[in-house]
Amino acid sequence: MSKLHLDKKIGIIGGGQLGKMMILEAKRMGFYIIILDPDPLCSAHSIADEHIIADFKDRIAIINLAKRCDVLTYELEHINVNALFEVENMGIAVYPTPKSLEIIQNKYKQNKELEKNNVSVPKFMSISSKEDVIKAADTFGLPLMAKSSLGGYDGRGNFLIATIEQSEEVFKILSGEVFVEEYIDFTIEISVLACRGSNGKVKVYPVAQNTHKNEILQETLVPANISDDIKDKAREIAAKTMEIFEGIGMFCIEMFVKKDGNVLVNEIAPRPHNSGHFSIEACITSQFANHIRAISGLPLGDVSLIKAACMHNILGEHGENGKAIIKNAEKALEISGVSLHIYGKKEVREKRKMGHITAIADTVENAQKAAKKAHKLIKIVAEN
Amino acid sequence: MSKLHLDKKIGIIGGGQLGKMMILEAKRMGFYIIILDPDPLCSAHSIADEHIIADFKDRIAIINLAKRCDVLTYELEHINVNALFEVENMGIAVYPTPKSLEIIQNKYKQNKELEKNNVSVPKFMSISSKEDVIKAADTFGLPLMAKSSLGGYDGRGNFLIATIEQSEEVFKILSGEVFVEEYIDFTIEISVLACRGSNGKVKVYPVAQNTHKNEILQETLVPANISDDIKDKAREIAAKTMEIFEGIGMFCIEMFVKKDGNVLVNEIAPRPHNSGHFSIEACITSQFANHIRAISGLPLGDVSLIKAACMHNILGEHGENGKAIIKNAEKALEISGVSLHIYGKKEVREKRKMGHITAIADTVENAQKAAKKAHKLIKIVAEN
Numbered sequence: 191m192s193k194l195h196l197d198k199k200i201g202i203i204g205g206g207q208l209g210k211m212m213i214l215e216a217k218r219m220g221f222y223i224i225i226l227d228p229d230p231l232c233s234a235h236s237i238a239d240e241h242i243i244a245d246f247k248d249r250i251a252i253i254n255l256a257k258r259c260d261v262l263t264y265e266l267e268h269i270n271v272n273a274l275f276e277v278e279n280m281g282i283a284v285y286p287t288p289k290s291l292e293i294i295q296n297k298y299k300q301n302k303e304l305e306k307n308n309v310s311v312p313k314f315m316s317i318s319s320k321e322d323v324i325k326a327a328d329t330f331g332l333p334l335m336a337k338s339s340l341g342g343y344d345g346r347g348n349f350l351i352a353t354i355e356q357s358e359e360v361f362k363i364l365s366g367e368v369f370v371e372e373y374i375d376f377t378i379e380i381s382v383l384a385c386r387g388s389n390g391k392v393k394v395y396p397v398a399q400n401t402h403k404n405e406i407l408q409e410t411l412v413p414a415n416i417s418d419d420i421k422d423k424a425r426e427i428a429a430k431t432m433e434i435f436e437g438i439g440m441f442c443i444e445m446f447v448k449k450d451g452n453v454l455v456n457e458i459a460p461r462p463h464n465s466g467h468f469s470i471e472a473c474i475t476s477q478f479a480n481h482i483r484a485i486s487g488l489p490l491g492d493v494s495l496i497k498a499a500c501m502h503n504i505l506g507e508h509g510e511n512g513k514a515i516i517k518n519a520e521k522a523l524e525i526s527g528v529s530l531h532i533y534g535k536k537e538v539r540e541k542r543k544m545g546h547i548t549a550i551a552d553t554v555e556n557a558q559k560a561a562k563k564a565h566k567l568i569k570i571v572a573e574n
Numbered sequence: 575m576s577k578l579h580l581d582k583k584i585g586i587i588g589g590g591q592l593g594k595m596m597i598l599e600a601k602r603m604g605f606y607i608i609i610l611d612p613d614p615l616c617s618a619h620s621i622a623d624e625h626i627i628a629d630f631k632d633r634i635a636i637i638n639l640a641k642r643c644d645v646l647t648y649e650l651e652h653i654n655v656n657a658l659f660e661v662e663n664m665g666i667a668v669y670p671t672p673k674s675l676e677i678i679q680n681k682y683k684q685n686k687e688l689e690k691n692n693v694s695v696p697k698f699m700s701i702s703s704k705e706d707v708i709k710a711a712d713t714f715g716l717p718l719m720a721k722s723s724l725g726g727y728d729g730r731g732n733f734l735i736a737t738i739e740q741s742e743e744v745f746k747i748l749s750g751e752v753f754v755e756e757y758i759d760f761t762i763e764i765s766v767l768a769c770r771g772s773n774g775k776v777k778v779y780p781v782a783q784n785t786h787k788n789e790i791l792q793e794t795l796v797p798a799n800i801s802d803d804i805k806d807k808a809r810e811i812a813a814k815t816m817e818i819f820e821g822i823g824m825f826c827i828e829m830f831v832k833k834d835g836n837v838l839v840n841e842i843a844p845r846p847h848n849s850g851h852f853s854i855e856a857c858i859t860s861q862f863a864n865h866i867r868a869i870s871g872l873p874l875g876d877v878s879l880i881k882a883a884c885m886h887n888i889l890g891e892h893g894e895n896g897k898a899i900i901k902n903a904e905k906a907l908e909i910s911g912v913s914l915h916i917y918g919k920k921e922v923r924e925k926r927k928m929g930h931i932t933a934i935a936d937t938v939e940n941a942q943k944a945a946k947k948a949h950k951l952i953k954i955v956a957e958n
Contacts, residue, residue, distance in 0.1 A: 214598055217621055220900075220916030220929070237601055237621040471858075474911070474934070489908045496880050516604075524873045527858070532604030545604070550858070 199224060200486065201259035203246055205234035207533040207543065208265035208462050208478075211470070213237050215479040221486065226255045233533045249273040256282045263439060263485050265461055267295055285388075285485040286460040290435035294460050298339040298369045307434045309427055310454045312371040312446070323357035323370065330372035336360045339367040348405065374454060376446035380414050381465040382428035385480040386437045387490045393480065394425045395473065396495045400444070400465050406541060409561070410465045410501040411554050412472060416447055423453050431458060440481040442466055464503065464543070471529050471548045472499035497527075497550040500561035504570055506542040512572030514538035516545075522564035527551050530568070544570045582870065583608060585643035587630055589618035591917040591927065592649035592846050592862075595854070597621050599863040605870065610639045617917045633657040640666045647823060647869050649845055651679055669772075669869040670844040674819035678844050682723040682753045691818045693811055694838045696755040696830070707741035707754065714756035720744045723751040732789065758838060760830035764798050765849040766812035769864040770821045772871045777864065778809045779857065780879045784828070784849050790925060793945070794849045794885040795938050796856060800831055807837050815842060824865040826850055848887065848927070855913050855932045856883035881911075881934040884945035888954055890926040896956030898922035900929075906948035911935050914952070928954045 198221055202209045205227030213223050213234055224240040225232075226248075235241055240258075244251030247270040256262045256277040262284045274288035293299050301311045315326050317336070326334055334351040341347015341364065349363050351370065360368065379402065383395035399414035400407055414421065428443045435441070435458070442463030444456045466477040475483075475491025483490055506514075514537060519530055532545040547568065549560035582605055586593045589611030597607050597618055608624040609616075610632075619625055624642075628635030631654040640646045640661040646668045648658075658672035677683050685695045699710050701720070710718055718735040725731015725748065733747050735754065744752065763786065767779035783798035784791055798805065812827045819825070819842070826847030828840045850861040859867075859875025867874055890898075898921060903914055916929040931952065933944035 210601070213621075214601060217594075217598060217918075218913075218915050219903075220918045222620075236606075236623045237597075239620045474855075483907065488904050491907070491913070492910060519603075520872050523867065523875070526876060529602075529859075529875070531602050534601075534604045 198222065198486065199259045200482070201226070201255045201262040202234070202238075202265060203252065203255070203262070203269050204265035205229065205232035205238065205241065206265060207233045210234040210237065210533065211467075211478045212263075212265065212462065212481060215476065216482045218479075219482065221482070224255060224258055226251060231536055233535060236534070246270065249276070253277060253280075256280065256284075261285060261485050263481070267291060267460060271295060283485070285438040286441070287436065287438065290437055291460055293435065294458050296339045297337050297341065297457070298367060300458060301369075301371075303434060304431070304455055307430070309430060309434070310452065312374050312454050312456070314369055314371045316367070316369045317360075318368070320357045323351065323360065324354060326370045327351075327354055327357070330370070333373045334370040335373055336364055336368055336370045338364040339369060374446045374448065374456075377449050378414065378416060378447040379444065379456075380416065380424055380447055381410075381442050381444045381463065382424050383440060383442050383463065383466040383469065383477050384428040384432050384437075385440045385477070385484050385490055385493070386432045387484045388438055388487045389489070391490060392429050392432045393490045393493045394428050395466065395469060395477070395493045397421045397424050398465050398468065404541070406505065407464050407503055409558075410468055410499075411558060412468050412495065412499045413554060415554070417451075420447055420451055420453060427453060427455060431455070435460070439484045440466070440477050465501075467531070467546050468499040468501045468548055469493070470531075472497055472550050498552065498554040498557045499548055499550050500554065500557035502547045502561045502565040503543055504545040504547060504565070504568060506538040506540050506544055506570060508540050510538045510540065510570065510572045512537065514544060515571055515573050517569040517571060518567040522547065522567045525549070525560050525564050527557065527560050528564045530564075538570050538572050582606065583643045584866070584870065585610070585639045585646040586618070586622075586649060587636065587639070587646070587653050588649035589613065589616035589622065589625065590649060591617045594618040594621065594917065595851075595862045596647075596649065596846065596865060599860065600866045602863075603866065605866065608639060608642055610635055615920055617919060620918070630654070633660070637661060637664075640664065640668075645669060645869050647865070651675060651844060655679060667869075669822040670825070671820065671822065674821055675844055677819065678842050680723045681721050681725065681841070682751060684842060685753075685755075687818060688815070688839055691814070693814060693818070694836065696758050696838050696840070698753055698755045700751070700753045701744075702752070704741045707735065707744065708738060710754045711735075711738055711741070714754070717757045718754040719757055720748060720752055720754045722748040723753060758830045758832065758840075761833050762798065762800060762831040763828065763840075764800065764808055764831055765794075765826050765828045765847065766808050767824060767826050767847065767850040767853065767861050768812040768816050768821075769824045769861070769868050769874055769877075770816045771868050771874045772822055773873070775874060776813050776816045777874045777877045778812050779850065779853060779861070779877045781805045781808050782849050782852065788925070790889065791848050791887055793887075793942075794852055794883075795942060796852050796879065796883045797938060799938070801835075804831055804835055804837060811837060811839060815839070819844070823868045824850070824861050849885075851915070851930050852883040852885045852932055853877070854915075856881055856934050882936065882938040882941045883932055883934045884938065884941035886931045886945045886949045887927055888929040888931060888949070888952060890922040890924050890928055890954060892924050894922045894924065894954065894956045896921065898928060899955055899957050901953040901955060902951045906931065906951045909933070909944050909948050911941065911944050912948045914948075922954050922956050
């Protein structure tokens, strides 16, 4: 690409907060954006140039979107991958590639692919009957983490088998193909963001440390509180994963750090990720800016950390249902180093991701203190 | 303000690059944006929630805009200030206030106000005849800088009187009230960005050093290459100016540094400013984020410098007229620390501000090298 038209068009399947934050970076560089999202008032709606209102699995809508674009990307992985293959065959670039998405969409295949390439994953086994579960329990011990191969994110599609009595229950709760993994008694959950440009160059972000509650990300700390050796190992795994999947664009590789220092890949997201939001304030180039650079054929930006960071998700609280109102933003923003991101979702619901706080500071402890203090103040409630 | 509705509405008069960059920050915090701009395809158009297509001086359109907003701001100062007073009288907040804008719009009154408050400005004198010019030349010497009191920006409305023979010509070139200033043989042009919150707290950015060519800003370097004493003096002047004008929002105070170390105020812009674009990448909180925080009643963010920076404007080149195409963006972005901002103007014209480059680095020399290298590569040309 020797010239870049000002009106080069990027299509994004999904107009949630990830799509919105991609657009905020794309617009700085003058790109034209078309989103596809079923919600007419989705987070990205008001800053997209065009919005095709359709389901993420709608083949015809995806093809229509692609025909209007120079490159197609997505902010969520539960989309119609066959439609993406069709688009690619039409000669329109799709990044990350449908080939890598297809593998990642199936968590069992994902594990197989990683195992084949000597990337450590938890021990796993396909199951289709009570007997398989008993066999797995014999081999890996209890508890077992059962996963639907095509399961959802934020823990949907996972089920913890604590006792052998639950070996039938699992098939009632999880649908489709199911597999089990050994239960990992990790010390720390980490994630590593990595981006691969269309020239094959890979940039790996500083390692982030995550805390989940009810399988939803609550807090990210950067740098992670692990040794430099483990950080290097995790970043190597991330770089290797980008090569395996020939990823173009941002990927997030979630990992477990075991007590013995071993690092296992837990999940891969072929897109910018919630645990990478810290990069907006804390890195020279954010995950969203680098995603846009990668998919549009531009070289990647510096991913160095500027300051230590702590990110807290702002979720809808228990019992809050209705038109969303933020309270105490002005108090939270009094705290030094705190930034507030509000996704613009009109309705608050319990556990819905409404926004996030990032605090930056000279130490991760101070960043965490600031984020916690800000988080305690901020309330997203339903209007009475 | 104890609560902040997600759909709080901000009105912006002007939808150029400054309005666009305000919106990119406002959208992060979930604000709803309505712009007023005569150009249906202005830079900010595609990311505004609503766009009222009207002239900046259109009283009725401005009042209609204000009625739909919780707070009104502007990205350019050549607007109908009487309409802003009307809006204020309707009980709708206008920031910066019409009172301060009215003074700033008139460069002669601006000088008077600063002089009254003991802020140094070049010596100046109102002129209305050839005889006045001769008198000024006797008092201040030649050359003299003649200015139209209500004159434009980027040097439009200024005229350098080099010889006494030009003492009539000046009234043909400059219209309306005219005054002259002593010619300042400065060593360095600097600008200081300052922001004042609705709580009266003021944040002053690091001093920037500017280079103009044909009265258009070419390059900004931060930190400025002046002594700490002069920096302190400049920052004090900026803080004082914010108090004098009771500014709420971002202001930019352009100053001359004389050979003897004296600092004189040259011009004030009651808005984010071209010479403050470095703050997007190089400061914890950008001038646009702080402007939005200030006008919406939120506390201001940290303005510390993260890295040294160099900003270059990308202007339309001589002879380029027509549909704009950027060339070599992918080469420029190979340079470490370089960010590219493209404003999305469809048509390139000579000297039109099409975008800018910011390079950040550990030293200002390295930032300048990177920005220069990137600038040499990037071309904005008209499509053949």
